[in-house]
Amino acid sequence: GSARMGVIYTEDRQKAFFDVDNKQELQFSSRIRIVFTASGETDTGLAFGGTIRADNAAGGNAGTAGSVFMSGAFGRLSMGDVNGAAEQIVGDLAGVGFTGLGDKSDNMFLGNGGIASIINDEFELPFFFDEDQTAIGVRPTALYVYSTGGLTFALSADNPGNDVNGVLERVLSVAVGYSVDSYSFGVGYESAKADGVSIDHVVASAGASFSGVDLKAVYGRSSDLDFKQYGLSASYSVDAIGVSAFHRVEDFGGDKTRYTGIGASYDLGGNAAVVGGLVNTKADGASGRNTADLGLTFSF
Amino acid sequence: GSARMGVIYTEDRQKAFFDVDNKQELQFSSRIRIVFTASGETDTGLAFGGTIRADNAAGGNAGTAGSVFMSGAFGRLSMGDVNGAAEQIVGDLAGVGFTGLGDKSDNMFLGNGGIASIINDEFELPFFFDEDQTAIGVRPTALYVYSTGGLTFALSADNPGNDVNGVLERVLSVAVGYSVDSYSFGVGYESAKADGVSIDHVVASAGASFSGVDLKAVYGRSSDLDFKQYGLSASYSVDAIGVSAFHRVEDFGGDKTRYTGIGASYDLGGNAAVVGGLVNTKADGASGRNTADLGLTFSF
Amino acid sequence: GSARMGVIYTEDRQKAFFDVDNKQELQFSSRIRIVFTASGETDTGLAFGGTIRADNAAGGNAGTAGSVFMSGAFGRLSMGDVNGAAEQIVGDLAGVGFTGLGDKSDNMFLGNGGIASIINDEFELPFFFDEDQTAIGVRPTALYVYSTGGLTFALSADNPGNDVNGVLERVLSVAVGYSVDSYSFGVGYESAKADGVSIDHVVASAGASFSGVDLKAVYGRSSDLDFKQYGLSASYSVDAIGVSAFHRVEDFGGDKTRYTGIGASYDLGGNAAVVGGLVNTKADGASGRNTADLGLTFSF
Numbered sequence A, B, C: 001g002s003a004r005m006g007v008i009y010t011e012d013r014q015k016a017f018f019d020v021d022n023k024q025e026l027q028f029s030s031r032i033r034i035v036f037t038a039s040g041e042t043d044t045g046l047a048f049g050g051t052i053r054a055d056n057a058a059g060g061n062a063g064t065a066g067s068v069f070m071s072g073a074f075g076r077l078s079m080g081d082v083n084g085a086a087e088q089i090v091g092d093l094a095g096v097g098f099t100g101l102g103d104k105s106d107n108m109f110l111g112n113g114g115i116a117s118i119i120n121d122e123f124e125l126p127f128f129f130d131e132d133q134t135a136i137g138v139r140p141t142a143l144y145v146y147s148t149g150g151l152t153f154a155l156s157a158d159n160p161g162n163d164v165n166g167v168l169e170r171v172l173s174v175a176v177g178y179s180v181d182s183y184s185f186g187v188g189y190e191s192a193k194a195d196g197v198s199i200d201h202v203v204a205s206a207g208a209s210f211s212g213v214d215l216k217a218v219y220g221r222s223s224d225l226d227f228k229q230y231g232l233s234a235s236y237s238v239d240a241i242g243v244s245a246f247h248r249v250e251d252f253g254g255d256k257t258r259y260t261g262i263g264a265s266y267d268l269g270g271n272a273a274v275v276g277g278l279v280n281t282k283a284d285g286a287s288g289r290n291t292a293d294l295g296l297t298f299s300f
Helices: A054-062 A085-090 A114-123 B054-062 B085-090 B114-123 C054-062 C085-090 C114-123
Strands: A002-010 A014-016 A019-023 A026-033 A035-041 A047-053 A067-072 A075-080 A141-148 A151-157 A168-180 A183-194 A197-210 A213-222 A227-238 A241-252 A255-269 A272-283 A289-299 B002-010 B014-016 B019-023 B026-033 B035-041 B047-053 B067-072 B075-080 B141-148 B151-157 B168-180 B183-194 B197-210 B213-222 B227-238 B241-252 B255-269 B272-283 B289-299 C002-010 C014-016 C019-023 C026-033 C035-041 C047-053 C067-072 C075-080 C141-148 C151-157 C168-180 C183-194 C197-210 C213-222 C227-238 C241-252 C255-269 C272-283 C289-299
Touching (some): A002 C067, A002 C075, A026 C047, A047 B026, A047 B289, A085 A141, A085 A151, A085 A168, A114 A168, B047 B054, B067 C026, B085 B151, C047 C054
Antiparallel strands (some): A002 A289, A047 A067, B014 B019, B255 B272, C002 C289, C067 C075, C141 C151, C168 C183, C183 C197, C255 C272, C272 C289
16 A cells, blocks of 8 residues: 655645635645555466555446456456556656646546546536546456567557447557667557547657666647647656656647646655655646645555 | 456447437446455354455445354354345345346345335335435344254344334344255245335245256245246356356236346366356346356456 | 444434334444554654555545554654544543444544534534535644653644635644643643634543543633533443443533433453443433443454
8 A cells, every 4th residue: 555645835726716815825635545456376377366446446346446457478458447558558757746746747548538538628528427527438448468578569448338428439549669778669549439520649658768867758649639748757866866857748729738847755765755846837828837745655 | 355357248238328329239347346354253252253345345334335243152143234034045046147247146035125126116116215326224234043953044134223214114034944965945034014014025945956056946925016036047067167047037016027047157267267148138028138248257 | 443233222213304203213233344554664763654444445545534644753743534632632531332322422622624513513604514524625634743751742733725615724733641640631722713713722631540440521611612511431440341431511602412421341352342331412401312322342
């Protein structure tokens, strides 16, 4: 499991949503999570198992949280709240802060419910969400991964049996990654069809690691959504100290939002650390806004 | 704990409930469950303990899920989401499929909230359910079981203190089972009183096991509800292979619904198996509908 | 973890809230709880960890249930669902019954969401609760405790960043306790500000332990709320037998409610016990009402 506690600063945060005069920019933040992992092996040597957190155990029972897998020489098949293939291979940039500060270093993907979020956010079509804002029917997502040498192939499909509204007809993804020496490359393709409209997304990454420095660049594009995303992150660690930074841009139809983050951590040993970060969010035509945090992180 | 993943086929399943032209018969299905069991012993040698799953831990705290027990020479007393006496002794037929395919091989009982479901389903009186469709007030159910030689006696009562609507005045059950050599017999009686009306249910079973074959027959009747249920199941296992089948009929006022299922499993060792099943549901005056599944099951 | 099962008697409890003629005074009650505790140590010897129950694991993820701590020579800092300083030092009276029978032996405090409950109950201002009746924004509460010799100092603050309605501007508390030989004393001060109004609360306790007897007296007062509370509890244990009693008064603007409880327990060994209690609640101008329970308690 893991735990954390600290404070979060949110610039210009109002005390109450209807009260523009009073600000309350500081909040306490803490949490504790318990993780269960289970595993076994068949008589022929296939590995199987699963994982789920205590706090979303109900989702684990429904197939919308946690995951289940079987793996062997054929590769690894998993189902549940698993990455789409593109996300599995391309992944996210390095984040900052003990809370992640909104995870603005994460890239957008169509798989595993991502298309539902995008359509919901951008076009205000809440078709894909039930009353609890849980994406309907996209999970369990199925992911198949096969690795050989430095190559990794991934293939995924969101649950084809979408419930109730059923406007999300399919989300498929295929991706391939390649690692050699200290370099890694990934490219992924995602294809969704919602309410009769096809939506594609192509995304690629390149990374390098040397002398304690990790660099990563990502570029993604969906012409169907008139959407682009690109960004860069760098992280460096020496002894107990780690620093990281990212810059990431989302462009919907020419309207850009820029996220810039810097962070640092100090390892206390025993799986405890002091971690802090600062993220600036700046949308075209709006003034930038800062959030920052500082706290302790523990893992058990 | 346990986990499973696979696919479910539901004949004529519509993509969206308002759209009769588009079908989406295939769904992914996965889940993972974590089970906690706790036990202890008093100084005088009485055993006690309980069990609860992580995904319904909140119900365990409320007494509506999981169970708590104490046992000794006097028998075993348990409370929570426990079987009524008739269900404890008579039980269900052998099921099929890695998901159970709707558990149509399960018999109906009045105890532990069953009467609430029956009345709710058949007479569209949602008296017993709160907004989350949880039966109100029937749990914790209390169950007492005493075994001596081949005889087992069981006695149960749903929670007498029903909340809010309180139309369910009592659900009591008594049952006795007898096992000799490879044969087993059970008979149970349930008595409920709801909104001033008494409802009785008598149900019996007979089973035999020989040469890897398990046979079971069940017959139940509630003249107050003008309800009958009867069925037969057979299962056979040899080496890693298991097959099973059931046929079960529910008759409400002469309107019969017939459930027929066949299934097979292949044991992979290490508590993993491949399991599949097919269930046909056929109500009087309607065409039959098939559901089927195929998947992997794991236990840890 | 822990578990319990038994029966509760509530005098004059109606079967249904709209039906004054039918009473159902007896209820079954059972529950099972699983507790997770996690801990570690940094390289410099600081201890850290946290605790959460399975049934409120979702709250643990949100910082509203369970808690996280770090401790060392500097004292102990914790965050989550932790006591305010006054509650940490002064605490509650000894309770009775296997269920606690409504925990009427507990004192009222402003910290950790208490002021929200008080205002909600007394003035029918549901500002602080969301739809699930969860106090908004008061958690995580932060608590700092430092002990030296027989002295214990405590300092706490509810989450300063209250969400949405934000009328609760601050809840701070400071308290000090002193133990010498078999005597203990505590005094706490709490200061809240809600919707522009300051509310203070001073509360003190004295306790003594001798020959198996524990005595405790508490007095608290908030002139801003025109509120007083005071009470006394005694508990005695010899061999496997324990008895306890309390009397406690809450006075809001001269309207007094008196709670009187007596209870007994018999230790079965192995962390199992038989526990029963009786509580009488008597408000000014109303007839008293009794609740009682009897059951088994287990801890694992």
